[in-house]
Amino acid sequence: MSVWTDFEREVVIDGENKMEEKENVSLDRRLFVGNIGYRTSEKELKDFFQKFGRVNRLHLPKDHYRKLPRGFAFVTFSTAEEAQMCLQAEDERLVLQGRLLRVHMAEQSKRVNTRRYENNNNNHDQQVLVSDSTEVTDLGTAKEMPVFNINIPDELWEKIFSFLPLRDRIRIERVCHRWKKLALRLWKRQKSLDFYNTFRRFESLTDKMLNSILKRCGPILKSLDLSSSPRLLTDYSMQIINKYCPSLEKLDLSGVDATNISIRDLTQDLHTLKWVRLQRCLYIGEKGLWWLLHNNKDLEYLDVTGNIKLTGQCFHMIGPKVKIMVLKECKKLCDVGIEKIKDRCVDLEELYITDCCLLTSKSILTITQSFSHLRILHCGGSLHDVTEETWTQLQHLKLLEELNLSQNCGLTDEAVVAIATGCYNLRVLDLSGCHRCLTDEGIQSLSLLGNLTKLNISYLYQITDVSLNHISTTGKLQQLIVRACSDITDTGVEDIVFNCPQIQLIDVSGCIQITNKLIQTVISLTHDNTHQLLLNVGGTCVVNEELPPLHTSLSVSLQDYSSYYLRPDKHLLLPDPEEDDDDDVKEDTPWYGQPQASGVMVAAGYEENIWEEEDCDDQFDDITDEFLDNDDCLAAERWEMS
Known part of the structure; x- marks a missing residue:
């Protein structure tokens, strides 16, 4: 040049x-x-x-x-x-x-001719022009204006840029060389990256955008979350991550259309992963997870929720450092997978197998006999063929702190008593929907759990206030959810409020025997509380117009959080809310399913319907008698036979 x-x-x-x-x-x-x-x-x-x-x-x-x-x-x-x-x-x-x-x-062009002025680089890096040096007055004359220069150090600029969204952090690189240099320096210290609240409604992250961003911050990046905008990402994004992120430890690919081949490309040179989430990755199967587990022996967290291809055969490659496994809604997961986890993950602390419908009693026995360090266990959702004796074996998990057995109808009082006796460290317990065999005898045994803080016993129609009275003796309860329990009254809830001073949430939605008397009692009992108490009384007999004035420590919600279709006693207690609407349609519409029952007569408990065959024999006799002589002689017979 x-x-x-x-x-x-x-x-x-x-x-x-x-x-x-x-x-x-x-x-x-x-x-x-x-x-x-x-x-x-x-x-x-x-x-x-x-x-x-x-x-x-x-x-x-x-x-x-x-x-x-x-x-x-x-x-x-x-x-x-x-x-x-x-x-x-x-x-x-x-x-x-x-x-x-x-x-x-023709008129003079209104475009302003701009020129590039050569400024001193040192002055440009240290000064920011706040206002123009000249101002045009109304008379058209130029008036000299003072120039304000503000000296802002680079550290302060970087701190300001760190609060900007990702879009603006990329745009500021186009302002000047100094800002570009500071922005790139800030990118090199970026250790965590996600795209929440970054794109508008119909926009999403693409492979090209991901490549441009990871080129700036990939070498130092430790955590990458793509779950907020996975719609337009393809298999090529896995190669981009493998290329620019050699020290990545935490990766969330939930919703990304990754395949077995792309997972192989991702983990080919990436062996530092410790935390992986693959929720709703429908195209990843056993082979893809095999590559992931084979190339990352330091893995500690694995979440494959909703994987419809996982059977568990690949778990023989899993590393011994895994502490948490989330296998919820894996419909094809079988007992072989749990056996392989037992052989490799001796120190497993958290296991989530909710809605894994192919698991049997063999898997539950394997968990209770092999995972002695287990702290959290979620196995709700009606597991297949789990017997009463199997549930009682949960008492051997001495370190268990959180247990979810919701919707397991085979759970009995004996199993709950065994759990309350053996798992004395339980803090969170969910027994909602286990209505078939659970009664007051089993729920009363929960008073043995002295550390219990959160309890969910919704949809157990056989429990009464006696159960709540025994539970309240622990004194440490903070959250109690008792939805759609028809025999629970004001007395049982009052015992909870009186004996548990740390209670923060009581949900009695759908308990039809709860009245306004409970609100008045709770107001008097919580008047001096320092913490907030939320009371959900939707779907009960509480009348909003009769509510007394509430103090600042109590909040009452009339929202009904109970589900009508989960109630085991719905045919005895409440009508279907949708059936009421259908009945109105049937009454107003003449031809709803069958002809309008205007001819139905009810007298002394006897209902007679004119649409029955025996009542319609002589209805059209006047029509059949008017056949002409030259008509078909068999027409009347065919008419009667029809």
């Missing part, structure tokens, strides 16, 4: 000045012409204006896409007199191809 001399610069600047003067002088000879046909060529237009004088220049702008004229042009004549002659011409002389041309004097 050649370097210009001072003389060459002067020649160029002088040439630009002359061009500007020439343009200003030619304004009195230049005309703007509008309403030109879109098929008119530049030659035809020039020949048309030659009758007014010599045309030095004609500019006909064209569309960039269609390459057709835009309907206007600029015509420059040799003299100003010729331009005035065209302006003063009659309309008949300005008709071209059936269009009357609009001719006006």
Whole structure:
């Protein structure tokens, strides 16, 4: 690249000045012409204006896409007199191809000519221009304004940039060289990256965007979360992560359309993963998980919720450091998978196997006999063929702190008593929906759990206030959920509030024997509480208009959180809310399913329907008697037989 001399610069600047003067002088000879046909060529237009004088220049702008004229042009004549002659011409002389041309004097362009000024790099890096140095007044004169310079250190700029969203952090790189340098320096200290609240409604992260961002911060990145915008990501994104993130430890690919091959490409050179979440990754099967477990022996957390292809055969490659496994809704997971986990993960602490419908009693026995360090166990959702004796074996999990057995109808009182006796460290327990065999005898045994803070016993229609009275003796309960328990009354809930001073949530939605008396008692019992108590009484007999004034420590919600279809006693207690609407439709609509029952007579408990066959024998006799003699003789018989 050649370097210009001072003389060459002067020649160029002088040439630009002359061009500007020439343009200003030619304004009195230049005309703007509008309403030109879109098929008119530049030659035809020039020949048309030659009758007014010599045309030095004609500019006909064209569309960039269609390459057709835009309907206007600029015509420059040799003299100003010729331009005035065209302006003063009659309309008949300005008709071209059936269009009357609009001719006006051309005006100076409103575009501002900007120049690049060479500033001192040192002053540019240390100063920020706050306002322009000149201001144009109403009279058109330039008024000198003071220039305010603010010295902001780089550390403060980086702190400000760290609060910006990802979009703005990329945009500031285009402002100046200094900001770009600071932004890139900030990217190099980025250890965690997610895309929550980054894209608008129909936008999403793409492979190209991911490549551009990871190129800036990938080498130092430790955590990457793609679950908030996985819609447009493809298999190529796995190669991008493998290329730019060699030290990645935490990865969330929930919802990404990854496959077995892409997981192999991801983990080919990436062996530092410790935390992986693959929720709703429907195309990843046994082979993909095999590659993941084979190449990452330091894995501690694995979440494959909703995987419809996982059977558990790949778990023989899992590392011994795994502490947490989330296998919820894995419909094909079988007992073999639990056996392989037992052989490899001796120190497993958390296991989630809710809605794994193919697991049997063998898996539960394996868990109770082998995972002695287990702290959290979720095995709700009606596991297949789990007997009463199997549930009692849960008492051997001495370190268990959280247990979820919801919707397991085979759970009995004996099993709950065994759990309450052996798992004395339980803090969270969920027995909701286990209504078939659970009674007060089993629930009363929960009073042995002195550390119990959260309890869910919803949809157990056989329990009464006696159970709540025994549970309240622990004194440490903080959350109690007792939805749709028809025999629970105000007395049982009052015992909970009185004996558990740390209670923060009581949900009795759908308990039809709860009344306004409970609200008044709770107000008096919690008047001096320092913490907030939320009481959910939706779907009960509590009347909103009769609620007394509440103090600041108590909040009452009338929202019904209970599910009508989970109630085991719905056919005895409450009508189906949707059936009420259907009954209204049946009453108002004559032909809803069957003809309108206007002829049904009810007397002394006997209902007679005119649509029965025995009542319709003689209804059309008057029609059959009017057959003519020349009609088909078998017509009456076919009519009666029909």
